[in-house]
Amino acid sequence: MYALYLAGEKRKEEERQELADWTEPVNMELAALRQEFLSLRVKGKLDAHLWYLFAVVLKQMRLAKQAVYAFEQSLSLFPYNWGAWLELAPLCESADVVMELDVKQEWLKALFLAHYYNEMDEAEAARQIYENVLDVVPHSAFVKGQLALALYNVRRFDEAQQLYDDIYTEDPHCLDGIDIYSNILYVKEDKVQLSLLANRCIKIDKFRLETCCVIGNYYSLRGQHDQAVVYFQRALKLNRNYLSAWTLMGHEFLEMKNASAAVEAYRRAVDINPKDFRAWYGLGQTYELLSLPLFTLYYYQRAAALRPKDVRMWCAIGQTYEELSKQDDAIRCYERARRCDDQDSLALAKLAYLYEKMAREALKDGRQQELGVFYSEQAAQYHLANLTRRDQETLTGPETVDALKFLAEHYYARQMLSHAEKYCHRLMDYAGRDKDFAKKMLRQIHKKDEE
Template identity: 50%
Template sequence: EEAVSRDKLPRHWMADFFTAHVTLEAQDNTHAIERYEALLARWPRSPYVQSQLALAKYNLREFDEAQTIFEGLLSADPYRLDHIDTYSNILFVKEQKRALSTLAHTCVSIDKYRPEACCVIGNYFSLKGAHEKAVLYFRRALKLDAHFLSAWTLMGHEFVELKNTAAAVDAYRHAVEINPKDYRAWYGLGQTYEILQMSYYALFYYRKATALRPYDARMWCAMAGCYKQLGRTQEAIQCYTRAVKNDDSEGVALQELAKLYKEEGNKLQAAHYYSEMLKQREDMSGPETQDALLFLANFHKSSGQLAEAQHYCSRLLDLGGPEKEAAKALLRDISSTRQQCSQHGTSASASHHPTSAAASEL
């Protein structure tokens, strides 16, 4: 975008289309949305502008908004198959099997020899768990267009599911050769080498993906996982911290930071991240939640914050599980500690007021 601003483009509406396209290609999706929304105000019925806006929102994982735009495009022009594979990706992620099935039938009835249609069918079979059939249709898409980027990347995902790591690496490498800015292929290569327990290779490819998507928490979490496997705790902590700053909606980074700080013996930071994790997962009741509650109960008890410790113990009792007995024992300790404190307080007040004690004896 800086290079575009340095070049003196003519003041023409086509220059606006060019800068918007460059911004989207550079994965600067937030600014791309702003530019395409401005273009949409001038060309409200343009399918191209609407589809590019949907792509930008898809890149930011704003799936609901992107889906709404794609559905509007389909209703306006039912025979339009441009970027229909991206729409099928959204339905796949949201696990809308019926909608994906309907879309696949529609694509076949319009033009079954379009690579986009083959990718839609491949996504449908992948969602059903029929990964061999999915690979067949992705191969068919590549026979129709050997440079169809989406098919290479999706086929790589299917080979990962089939545990065929060599074929997955080959597919992802083809995708990277076609478009070196495709972060999904770099990320897929990282995942594949991580499966092969080749952490240094995985780290190299995750770095490539992170350079393309520095605002994506998943990239930072993946890189942190590699550092963790390599025993480089400080680098892992730095990466997980970056993931938290980039809105880690899944809560993986908070949980891992709490564990790493706990292992490092930094109880204060561990307690901070465990409490942040619980705020994010208020309605969840897995083993990670129970571990967090037990740690926080012990931490606040040792810090003398008995009310907070009792609160976390009560939450543990509500959840049940193996930590329930530990919570009961902690509550008994808290109760006895309070009794001791009250007794010490009474004896201390008696020693400070000898005249009142003497008066009571008289």
């Protein structure tokens, strides 16, 4: 039966070469295989490996509940098939399903639970399990790699990078997880290290899909998006279900403003794993590029449902609500983002700008002066909080300038001239129009003082 399944897969790959790039053929042997497996099940002749193959067939036929049952039967008979655990993960709707699995080897179930938590944005729970396992097997490269992945998922890039460095120092020829490591270098914009990593991967095994991913990231960081797409496509020729390649290729098409190709790539990623927030978020960005805010909102909401603690998701939804002129909904989203671990104060700046915009619009309307004053006070509060945070981190740039200008105008309008003067003096450190703005306002302040 396995030979029949492989024959169907072979024909499927041959058809794929003849069809359009995005067309996905099916294994025509699945229905016959399912009937054969059902017959063997009735006779009680299914062992662990046949149950596993039966589950794979059911999964490809999108019979999720039946596939979960078949995987569970396989793992209860032979729990050491890690491939079965990985196939099962996208089918589990909650951690309760994992806990209820009838598998005798509890340590394997714990590792799978940690993997599931990693997939479901519960990285802290995953980290605790992996650290407990590392106490027992401190030199396990696999467990270290999974712990690094958990840290990567919560954007603790320095700690994740250190773990990957330890793994590749102990085993210089290891390529497991090297694609995630390259993602970290990409986010840090470390072109030198990413170039060295790409060269090392080519020398070890240039036909590994992780190697293609690393090279794709390298070209992307250099701005050669067409070349990056070529390498992500090579990775997909090696494994059509390689989720990262579909998602990263979608990012590249987005950079190239090829919206239709980006949508198709992200949709393939969603088909492979509907719980991958990156693909949903990418779809939102694509429809934002196409200026279709209702579609944008839908996909950002799907991403936020999978990643409720991620500031970027709520800020993206808030920005979409702004485009739809739903300021109250936008404010609620930004406030929700602030309750997350907003290390970069993205939501703080968004709230400051939104309240500033609302204040200007209300003050222009003679019937909404009180509301305009309230919005202005709120904007000042958020601008001041953001400015304080930026001063503590010694950050400069447009956000700092905007905050200084608004606060100067705000306090001048409230007759709090000493406060306004303080922010104007800080603006004098900048050049061009910002400095001219400060000079003009200081003259107005001094004129009022003389009066």
